[in-house]
Amino acid sequence: MEQKLPSFVVIMGQKVTISHEVPEKHADTELSLYQGLYFPLEKHIFINPELNEENQLRTLYHEMGHALMYRASIPCMEKFDIDLHELIVDVYSTFIYEFFHSGESEQMDSGQSHE
Numbered sequence: 199m200e201q202k203l204p205s206f207v208v209i210m211g212q213k214v215t216i217s218h219e220v221p222e223k224h225a226d227t228e229l230s231l232y233q234g235l236y237f238p239l240e241k242h243i244f245i246n247p248e249l250n251e252e253n254q255l256r257t258l259y260h261e262m263g264h265a266l267m268y269r270a271s272i273p274c275m276e277k278f279d280i281d282l283h284e285l286i287v288d289v290y291s292t293f294i295y296e297f298f299h300s301g302e303s304e305q306m307d308s309g310q311s312h313e
């Protein structure tokens with residue numbers, strides 16, 4: 199499948215590669231379980247190629263959020279912190295997606311409020 203994503207992004211000065219594969223060391227990962235994964239040591243983001251184009255981008259922004267948190271040295275130690283990280287990167291990725299893609303759909307701003 200042709201990759202429509204960029205091949206890398208820069209997160210706080212560090213180049214992070216993006217692909218539909220995981221680093222060799224993690225080759226035994228059951229990839230179908232994940233929409234995306236961030237590998238801080240390998241500076242790599244995996245995006246599941248089975249996702250549609252929009253969800254690949256949303257997932258990329260989500261994983262970039264994890265990378266940003268990691269780069270900013272925001273610790274993630276306990277269950278609560280992991281949930282908090284997920285919440286923060288979900289908000290971040292939604293913001294980024296809407297910022298860059300709000301002009302692509304006429305269906306936006308349909309008056310629905312978000313809880």
Ligand SMILES: [Zn+2]
Nearest residue numbers: 260264284287
């Ligand atoms: Zn996540």
